[in-house]
Amino acid sequence: MGDYCSLALDEGGKAHISYQDEMLKDLKYATNASGSWVVKAVDTEGDVGTYTSIAVEGIGAGQKIHITYRDETNKALKYAYYGKIDVYTTEIKHYERGENYEGDLPQDKIIVPRAKTEDKTIWFLNTFDSGGVGKYSSLKQDSFKNLHVAYYDDAFRNLKYAKKTGEVREEVIKTHTYKYKGENDEEWSETNSEKSFEGITIAHQTIDSDGNVGEYASLALDTAGKVHIAYFDATKYNLKYISNQSGPFISSVVDSGGHTGIYTSIAVKNNKVYISYHQYMPQDSLRFAQAEK
Amino acid sequence: MFFYGCQKTPSSDSLESSKANISWHKSTIDLPGVGEFSSLALDTNNKSHISYFDKTNRNLKYATNASGSWVTTVVDSTLNEGGSTSIKVDPLGGVHIAYLSYASGVRMLKYAFNNGGDGLSLLLMLLQGWGITVL
Numbered sequence: 001m002g003d004y005c006s007l008a009l010d011e012g013g014k015a016h017i018s019y020q021d022e023m024l025k026d027l028k029y030a031t032n033a034s035g036s037w038v039v040k041a042v043d044t045e046g047d048v049g050t051y052t053s054i055a056v057e058g059i060g061a062g063q064k065i066h067i068t069y070r071d072e073t074n075k076a077l078k079y080a081y082y083g084k085i086d087v088y089t090t091e092i093k094h095y096e097r098g099e100n101y102e103g104d105l106p107q108d109k110i111i112v113p114r115a116k117t118e119d120k121t122i123w124f125l126n127t128f129d130s131g132g133v134g135k136y137s138s139l140k141q142d143s144f145k146n147l148h149v150a151y152y153d154d155a156f157r158n159l160k161y162a163k164k165t166g167e168v169r170e171e172v173i174k175t176h177t178y179k180y181k182g183e184n185d186e187e188w189s190e191t192n193s194e195k196s197f198e199g200i201t202i203a204h205q206t207i208d209s210d211g212n213v214g215e216y217a218s219l220a221l222d223t224a225g226k227v228h229i230a231y232f233d234a235t236k237y238n239l240k241y242i243s244n245q246s247g248p249f250i251s252s253v254v255d256s257g258g259h260t261g262i263y264t265s266i267a268v269k270n271n272k273v274y275i276s277y278h279q280y281m282p283q284d285s286l287r288f289a290q291a292e293k
Numbered sequence: 294m295f296f297y298g299c300q301k302t303p304s305s306d307s308l309e310s311s312k313a314n315i316s317w318h319k320s321t322i323d324l325p326g327v328g329e330f331s332s333l334a335l336d337t338n339n340k341s342h343i344s345y346f347d348k349t350n351r352n353l354k355y356a357t358n359a360s361g362s363w364v365t366t367v368v369d370s371t372l373n374e375g376g377s378t379s380i381k382v383d384p385l386g387g388v389h390i391a392y393l394s395y396a397s398g399v400r401m402l403k404y405a406f407n408n409g410g411d412g413l414s415l416l417l418m419l420l421q422g423w424g425i426t427v428l
Binding site for chain 1: 316341
């Protein structure tokens with residue numbers, strides 16, 4: 001167990017780890033937030049849970065967990081969320097006249113306006129993108145709680161980027177049907193509930209398509225919420241970097257010569273960009289690049 | 294637990310200007326046969342902490358420049374095979390690493406912690422070693 005692990009710390013220094021259970025091909029989540037380690041199977045549908053990346057928001061009862069990962073069965077980028085969501089309910093009341101009933105009905109249709117009726121804590125699963133994507137997902141959350149994900153499109157061999165805005169909520173439409181057979185004599189009533197999850201918007205785009213690029217993607221955000229991504233150019237065997245710090249995404253080569261730029265990991269702080277990566281040739285080594293923007 | 298420390302004098306490349314007008318300073322931190330599955334985190338002093346796999350010796354390794362120059366240590370030497378490391382540094386300087394271990398035919402998720410990664414207590418970090426948990 002434990003392939004494709006990703007670690008995040010919450011504000012209390014507690015660990016949250018996403019990973020694939022390699023034997024069961026499930027996405028799992030482990031945390032010691034309660035003081036001892038607890039493991040949860042998050043997604044068990046098909047072969048899922050490779051290339052995980054995790055982000056943690058808040059602490060305690062209001063804590064929220066965000067995980068991106070690859071669905072190998074459907075070759076898609078998936079998203080798992082754990083936390084509190086709001087539930088909104090709209091009620092519709094129908095009144096029907098029975099065979100022997102000739103009296104008045106309360107009203108043919110009454111709609112009780114949509115209102116927040118509860119909140120609850122759930123695991124929520126969603127597909128962010130599909131069609132041969134989702135390897136090397138790298139996730140970060142900005143100060144506006146938007147999620148930013150870099151990942152590889154192995155169908156077209158491009159680097160892709162997705163941004164999730166909004167927060168998931170549950171919408172419930174309850175339809176009550178009442179039928180009358182005699183004056184004020186309710187024969188039966190029936191209630192149907194339809195549930196849907198709404199509230200989030202996913203925008204994804206290809207941000208580098210120059211050759212076979214995007215494997216080993218690693219994403220970081222600066223304090224302005226601008227995106228910085230390190231990744232591998234498998235056509236030229238270079239380490240590349242792309243950012244939208246100045247507006248549109250602009251890519252550049254960080255390290256070239258030989259075979260360099262796999263297993264990247266990027267961090268950004270105080271207008272400086274740091275990247276660790278592996279060089280296979282000419283020196284089989286751990287490398288480090290630093291730049292001031 | 295197993296650890297040792299060694300001072301590194303990274304070989305430094307010249308600055309390279311890219312078409313995005315960024316000057317990168319690049320250096321080799323450790324070699325040979327190391328650096329796969331690297332993961333990077335910054336501490337509150339903007340110092341770097343890197344976990345990575347040593348495929349030659351089948352170790353999980355850790356590198357930091359928290360003291361001013363790069364230091365590398367072995368975190369876990371019990372791996373037949375390893376990979377998929379992920380590192381974070383907490384605000385108190387504690388270093389946390391989640392990683393995959395494959396030993397004696399068993400694949401495991403492991404978690405290593407050392408509370409002395411803030412540079413000033415780097416010696417303490419080397420002396421006390423890493424607490425390793427198998428999940």
